[in-house]
Amino acid sequence: MRIGVDIDGVVSDSYPFWLQELNRHFGKNVSVITDYQMHLDFDIPKEDINDYFVGNAERLLSMPEVVSGAKEGIETLLREGHEVIYVTARTPAEKDVTVRWLTMKGIPHEHVLFAGFSSKLELVKQWGIEVFLEDYQVNAKLIAEGGVPVLLLDASYNQEELPTGIIRCKNWDEILKGIQAIQSKKVPKIV
Ligand SMILES: [Mg+2]
Incomplete structure (x- = not known):
């Protein structure tokens, strides 16, 4: 996916x-x-x-550290044949520092998209993204309403009740399980 x-x-x-x-x-x-x-x-x-x-x-x-399990989680997703596209609300002016940080932390990155103040959903649609990992409830809701399932990484600032289409994950292990669950529900493509 x-x-x-x-x-x-x-x-x-x-x-x-x-x-x-x-x-x-x-x-x-x-x-x-x-x-x-x-x-x-x-x-x-x-x-x-x-x-x-x-x-x-x-x-x-x-300066920030890597979220626990994120690097390994992304490596696992890539190993399993998934594509990973970063979509951040950071601005294009913050591209250099962002890419440098990913490189410094040894986190694989091919595509990094900077939404800035525009909508993440637009990029999600444009790039044919099939599932999204997010921590900000407002974005999660927007993307889920656009028909793309969202896994929300649990945080102190996102404790509100979740609408359908968004699954709360306590950590990256649960994110990986969530991805598997979403994939298993997809109808296999007939070649
Ligand atoms: Mg975020």
Whole structure:
């Protein structure tokens, strides 16, 4: 299958690092991110967070560790004959640091698509992606409503109830099982 994979929160363990850096920069003591819109937890204007991210993109995007099991999970998917296409909401300006990070961490990457502020669903459709791995509930919902099943990696900021078409996965092991389950339901192609 052709699998779309989000980067932040799915492959890059961005949020623990961002939490630490935002606490330091804004002099806060937030212990857990409960909303993907992080300015809500930090109780600061959205623009302040955006400005901070724009000014510190290099550091904020290059320092995070890899999500546990992500590298091995992607290697497994490729070994099983799946295609992996990264689809991130990062902007094209963040391409270099993103590709450098993937290379540095030894994570296989052929196609990395940068949605920026446009819709991930559009890229999902354009590239014929058959299943998507995501951590942001709003994107997950949008993609699932577009008819593409989504596996949502569990996080502190995505605890709302899920509509049909989205399966919550606790970790990458469950993601791999979810992919197998979705594939087994597909009608085999008759050659
Ligand atoms: Mg994400």
